[in-house]
Each structure stands twice: as structure tokens, then as C-alpha cells.
Amino acid sequence: MKQIYLDYSATTPVKKEVLEEMLPYFSENFGNPSSLYEIGFEAKDAIAKARSRVAHIIGASDREIFFTSGGTESDNWAIIGTARAFKNKGNHIITSKIEHHAVLHTCEFLEKEGYEVTYLNVDSNGRISIEELEEAITDNTILISIMFANNEMGAIQPIKEISRIAKKHNIVFHTDAVQALGNVPIDVKDLGIDLMSMSSHKIYGPKGIGALYIRKGLVIPNLIHGGGQERKKRAGTENVPAIVGFGKAAELAEANLDRHIKELETLRNYFISEVTKRIPDVSLNGSLENRLPGNINMVFNYIEGEALLLAMDHKGIYASTGSACSSASFSPSHVLLAMGLPVEKVYSSIRFTIGDFTTKEDIDYVLDELEAIVKKLREISPFNKDNVMKTAQVCNC
């Protein structure tokens, strides 16, 4: 059976070139980079090279890049670190309703510790309002954390305007760029970003490695205490092969960025327009503007997203209902709800995310199967154009 992966926003395969660069560091150049002399120095050099590559793709300097175990840890470190560093200045954090759980649950953890958190609304395109942001600022505000691009429906936020507001009010600005990296041009200096989270496995690098960009001059306390690795900011024996892989993935992402964006956007737009043409009663969540190049998130009215997913899976097509980490939990997407989508449409939404290995043929195959599956599931459904499911019928608990 054909296997078509359309869940690139959940995770990506490690590219051949990336794995090749990693391999020598498992069993041959396995030395601990913190040990003195020869054997450790090879690993140390490899880390330095990877750090430069990651720094380069975002316009940072090497000393501003700190490797972590992934996007989640970076988000935790940035937010908890800033909260602790500025606790004498204030206890108010501004974020949005559509952040990844790595940000939302960290904010909730801080709320239990007495911090106050404002969760900004988003419009029907998933974008925050700069006015609402500025109004939310109080004398106590110490951190604005707004994601660069959303994992579920791909909305890209007005980062430069957000950072302008943050700077104006002298507030630290963190952005979760896990989805944006490699999909949007990023220059942290031009954009005025103070802290930025990144993750390797979303850009064809290995899992279990990420980074936090910390602007030179900004000091936040450590999240993980111990040995003196990462210039004493992140303890733990360095994960050399993974760091090397992340570095290579960043290099490739930088070199391919323009083409990657253009090709994915073309495929994405084709997919969306064909679905709209061939299947009645569908709609795109969010707009085509300011959207990740590979993101497709659509409502297939009258049928349930999970059933649609399962039927696709049965045909070897892998999509998702939203973020991978919540897809096992069956709760309706907090992102789509925040965009004002009625709950029955949220239940009928699914996400396809395309990537560097997606071909036009794949898309055509998926379109055919999708058309057939939607038709079949709609026959099973009690709802249709004349008998629309009412929000009240769904208890959102």
C-alpha cells in the first residue's frame, strides 16, 4: 500500500545528509566534549560548528545559542527563567490562547506560583491584535510570549510589531519558533526577539534536541542545574550526535529556504483549491496569508475529524487533528475554538501538513481518496446541508 505522510508539523524524517553527519559521533568520536584533550576536543569542535549553523539561520551570534532537549524544554526555560529573573519587577505575563501546550501549561504552572497571565484572543485568522496586546500591558508585565507560527493552523504572527511594543514598554519578548524555523525567514536582530525556542525534529533533524536563543545581555537563571556545559547555562552531558544533526539540518534549511517555501506553497494552494472544488461543504481554517507554507487545516462538515483520520490512515495517508501531543486526548482544539470556530466545526477539522518529500502525485492520490472517504462518511452521518449539527448538541467538556 502507498504510504503518504502528511503530518510534517508533528515531526519530520531525519534527512539522509543529516543522519550521515551524525553517525560517526555514536560509536567512534563518542568522547565527552567536556573532557580535556584530544578525544573530547573532536566532539567540542563538532558542537561549535553546529552552534554556528543554528546561529546563522536566525542571524544570531554563536554565544546566543544554547542547546536543550527540545522545543518544550526551550519554552519552559524561557518562560520560567524570565519569570524568576524579573520577579522583583513584576508578576504579569502576556501570552495568547493559541500557544502550544509547552507554553500554556508552563504559564499555568506559574499561575499556581502566583504569577498572573493574560491569554490574548486571536481573530478568525488566528492572529493576535496589537491593540489588545498593548492594552493588556501593566506596570507588572515582565514577559510577552507569542508564538511565531501556529502548529495547528499555521498562522504567522506580526512578530516585528509585537517586539516593537515589548521594547517600548521594556518587556522581555519570547517567541516559540518551533514551527517557524526553516519555514519562514527569521532574523532575530531585525525582528527584535529576546528569547526564541527552536526544535530540531521539525526541520528534518533528530528528535530530542532543540535550542534556546538568548539575546546577548539578557540573563535568565538555569532550568536544569549541574555540570558546566553550555557555558554553565544548561547542564548535562552534551548530546553530540543530535547537536551535530540539528546543525546540519539548520544548514540545509537555510540553504533551501526559498525553494522550500515556494514549492510547499504551490502544493498547499493546489491541495486547498482542489479540495474546495471537488468536495462540497468544506472550508479552510484561517487565511492563505501569513500562513506556514505547508499547513492545510480544513473543516469537512458533517463528519468527525477522527473518523476521517482513521479512514485516511487505513489508506496509508497520515494526517492529524492538530498538535500531536493532544491528538491522543480527544479534546477539541483550543486553537480553533479560540479562532471562534463553532465546536461542531472544530470536531470536523483535520490538519494536513506537507513537507520536503511530498510530491504532486502524493497530493493527487490523497485528493482522490479524500473525496471518496468524505462521501462515504457523510453517508453515515446524521447531518447534512439540511440538517446541520448545532453547537448545543455538543457538550464541550
Add this chain to the structure above:
Amino acid sequence: MKQIYLDYSATTPVKKEVLEEMLPYFSENFGNPSSLYEIGFEAKDAIAKARSRVAHIIGASDREIFFTSGGTESDNWAIIGTARAFKNKGNHIITSKIEHHAVLHTCEFLEKEGYEVTYLNVDSNGRISIEELEEAITDNTILISIMFANNEMGAIQPIKEISRIAKKHNIVFHTDAVQALGNVPIDVKDLGIDLMSMSSHKIYGPKGIGALYIRKGLVIPNLIHGGGQERKKRAGTENVPAIVGFGKAAELAEANLDRHIKELETLRNYFISEVTKRIPDVSLNGSLENRLPGNINMVFNYIEGEALLLAMDHKGIYASTGSACSSASFSPSHVLLAMGLPVEKVYSSIRFTIGDFTTKEDIDYVLDELEAIVKKLREISPFNKDNVMKTAQVCNC
């Protein structure tokens, strides 16, 4: 030039069988284990199998094993988690002076938050006193964290007696078993351990992955917040290849344990007795009893450890002055100082740790080189049997 690695306690090479099991999970079965259906389920199965293997080697049940990014994170989580969970019961923690920095610096972090920490002494063999432990307990004591085996000089602590005291006083007992795993038989149930830190790269598995054993029934808050991975206890996309590798490494370690211990002890004892025979004015730090099978930590009087290391490195022999993470910092070992070793002897100590790929021929080569190097460096030194360096000459700052 020959290359002989004698720094297995710093990190180990990934074994061939381990890397082989990992490889398919980078680019083929790369699916996110949290995604629904087929593609994620393969990864999910692989994780479940790895979890069983890690659980099995320590006699735990699968649901008591939580994967982390390494030994350091496990230590942080266990200690900070317990401190937070029991903050209403008390604020006193007992640990020892010879813990790894992942424990010591985490305790220091908690001290800044208002917790009180007792750092137990050790005797000249690096072992704590059970009497001193019991005397240190107050009504406020909520955690005892004592490492299973020391990374610098290999002392194995009386874990069962410690846990007996902890249980008697109803105090949580955490042990950092990063060095013990795969080198000492461990049965968490028999030993009465509540929390135990492990790390894969010390047992021929990949770097960047570890685990925390949390006894069923004990609940500690999360350290890293976000998605629902690891039964909602440790967020972040699962590092599937690394988890698989850790699982395989644990399986191998369990299968080979008896032979591993026997062979390493034989080589270790041969090394120590030959050095003692062939080089005057040397001594072993600690005793041969209750010692990790691969650990050799010796004083080479009158010469400085780092110079000895460098000269060995020049001959392709890789050893270390102690823990990898502090070897770049030139401060005298806190472990050897705590054992009461005079500071000039601390400066003259180096650590050789042997492992599964060390041969008798390696050892013989090292012995010859070591004899020559020590002789040469002693010729350069102003000190000798008749002119011993005085502790007062060394300012330990």
C-alpha cells in the same frame, strides 16, 4: 598511534547492536508516537518495549519508568519535584558532599529558595555514615538524596541501609544511580528506593536520554510542562531512536552484568597492583571493597594530574581527573577533598575507568607508558620523597 580509552565513566561508545536498533527510527519509522494510528503506533510500540527493558534491569514495573533527557534532568526532577511536593511537610534535604554537580547544584538552587540542605561527610573510602545520616534527620526532613555509586572514585553506598532509615522516618529516598546502572545489581523494590536517576550514555547507549524511576504511589510535580507525553509527566516529543537505544543498552547490560563485573574487576585489580608494584609513591583513593568494577582513582605523588593526563593523551591514552563536567574547570575534586585527601594529593590524582572494550593488552600498554611518563614528570617536579609538597603551599581558592 594506539588509542586507548580509559574514561568509560565520562561516557561510553554506543554499542553496535544498540545503534542498529536505533537506526530505523531516524528516517523510516520516524512517526510521532503521540499521533494517532499506524505511523505513530510503531514508535509507540518501540517505546513500550524500551520502557520494559529499562524497568526490568532495575526490577521496576513499566509504569514506574519515565524517560528524560539524561541523568542531569532526572536528578533535577527528582529533587526539585520532591521539594515542591512536600513543601508543606518540611524544607530540609539531606545529601552528601560527594554527589555529582547535578545533585549539588540543584540543592544549592533550592537553598536559594529557602530550603535547608545538610551535606553529609564521607569517610576515607568515600562512604557516608549511617549514624550521621540518622542524626541529621529532623522533623522537617523531606528528602534523602544519596548517590548509588560515585563517578570519581567509585564508592558504592550502603543503599539498603539508607533506605531503611528513610522509611523509618517516612522520608522520600532518591538515589543517583547514573554510575551504578549496569555495574551493580539493582533491585529497586528490594533496596526500597523511591526515586532513581539513570542515564543511557554510561551503559553503551546514546547520549541525551535517561530515565527517572518513580515508585508507584509517589507523586511529584512535573519539571518540564507541555504535551501529554510520558503519561503527562514529562512533556516533549519523545526521542524515539534514543529511547530505543537506551532500551537495548539496558537489555545488554542486564544480560552481561555478571560477566561485565567479573572481567572489569579482574582488569582493574591487575592495573592497580601493577601500578603499585612498578611505580613508587602511588596510592589508591578509596578501597577495593564497595567500588565500581571499572574505577581506578590513584594519587601519583609529586606530579600534577593534568600534566599527567596531557602526557598520556599525547600517547593516545584517554583518562580524566574526575567528572568530565568539572575537568575543564581546574578546581580540585570536591569528592577527594571530602574524603579527607590533602589538597596536594588531590592535585596529583587521576582517574582511569575501564569498560567493555578494554583489553589486557591495552592495560599493559598503558602501564608501560604510565611508568615512563610518571618518571619523566617527576624529574621536572620540585617535589620528591625528601621534599614533600605541603598543603599550605597550595592555596585552594
Add this chain to the structure above:
Amino acid sequence: MKMYNDKVMEHFTNPRNVGTIENADAIGQFGSPVCGDIMEVSLKIEDNVIVDAKFRTFGCGSAIASSSVATEMIKGKTLEEALKLTNQNFVDELGGLPGPKIHCSVLSEQAIKLAIYNYAKKHNLELEGLKGFNPDEEFSHDDEDEDE
């Protein structure tokens, strides 16, 4: 391991009894507060025996598969017999459902009970199996596997 066994997949991809019975004798529609799934069941009843059953379901794979086996199982049963069937019977018939998906089968049990309840009300029937069944009561879900 797969999420669903072959039998579940078979009922999901080829569900039996899809549709609505024209001039049905009883209709029940139940929406699960747990996951937003909705099932509508329509029955043809003769001499207190269910002679035909059809369903339409808005829901996930397990909800659809459960609807399919449930309608199969109640056909030919008396109303009392049908009322004795619990969601566990449907799960067993399917050869099992993954833990967090078991609740989806409750949808079918409830929708069928509701249809029979409506029928009984209309025909003034006293049915043993409806004792204590109050469709206006809040459905409470026993989520044992919350932390999975």
C-alpha cells in the same frame, strides 16, 4: 500493536445498517458529552421484537464500529433482551477497543435505550430494563484511564 483490531476496522470501513428506517417505530438520538459524538438509531418493532435497526453516527471510528455491531446485535431481540445489552457486550463483540475508546461504545447503548424508552413511553409499556433509566439525567463518564 495497532490501535484497532481487524474486526473494528471491518465494521468501521463497512458499517452495517447505515441509514434511517422510514416510518420507524422508534427513534433515539444520543450525544456523548465526552467526545461530542452523536448517534441516531431508528427501529422497526413488531410484537416487542426489534425486526430492523438502522443508525447514523457522527463520531470517531469506534463510535461508528460500535454503532454497526450494536444494530446488528439488537436485530431479532425482544425489547427486554435488547435493554440487557450493555456497551461491554458491543466491545466484546468487536473483540475489544483500546482503553480510552471504550466510552465511545456507551453512545450506542444509550441511543438504543433512548429509542426503546421513547417507544415504551408512546405505547405505555412497562419495561424491566428501563428501570432507573432517566434520559434527562446527566451522563457521567467513568474515566479510569484519564492519565494514559
Add this chain to the structure above:
Amino acid sequence: MKMYNDKVMEHFTNPRNVGTIENADAIGQFGSPVCGDIMEVSLKIEDNVIVDAKFRTFGCGSAIASSSVATEMIKGKTLEEALKLTNQNFVDELGGLPGPKIHCSVLSEQAIKLAIYNYAKKHNLELEGLKGFNPDEEFSHDDEDEDE
């Protein structure tokens, strides 16, 4: 990248001027409070010129290599010339040392200064290069690379 360049390694593995001069005219011993290293230097001095120099060092690779080049460099120099040499000259002569290791070369500078200081004291010499040099003062180490 290696920690040390070839020249450093060469001086470390084949240090020049190891030993003590019998009946030396001047001796200096200095212990670095930073890393516990100790260097002892002995000089043969004729007409205020250093005609021979030997050292013994308890210390790491850079301390030994610095001792070696330092003793090489002062041979043939007048006392005033020798006093003008700083640890940076030794580091330069070695072709550089890694940042956190630069302080090891201070050991040689100080031990040499101390030997000359002892000599000047004994012979009542007033040396320009010893102005402000007070061996009993605490040595303060400028640790710029602390966070590396």
C-alpha cells in the same frame, strides 16, 4: 582544534632547562593561588646578566611549557631585560595558549621576578623593573574567561 599547539606540546614533552643549578646565584619559588601550580627557578648571574637558568615545576602542561620557554628566553638577558618580560611574551613565544590557560604563564613571570628580587635584595641592587613588585602582596587573577 586541539587544546595546545605543536610548539606548546613540544616544550611540554621536551622541556628545556629542567633541574636546579648548584650554587645558584638566585632562586625563586612561586605558587599560583589559581590552580595550585608551583614553579621553582634557579639562576646563574654574572655582571647582572643571566648566564644560566633552570626550573622545576609542579603544574599542568601549560605551566611546564611556559617554564621551559621562559627559562630559554631569559638566558643571556640582563636582569633589567628579564624583568621586562611578561607572561604575554612567554605565551607569544609559545604561539598562544587557550584562554583559560593563560594564567599558567603568570607562574613563570612571577617565579623569575621573585628570583631576581631575592638576588637584588641580597646584593642591594636597585632595579627599575622591580618597582612596585611586592612578593608578599596577594596575587590577583583577572579571570576574564570565567564563564567558558
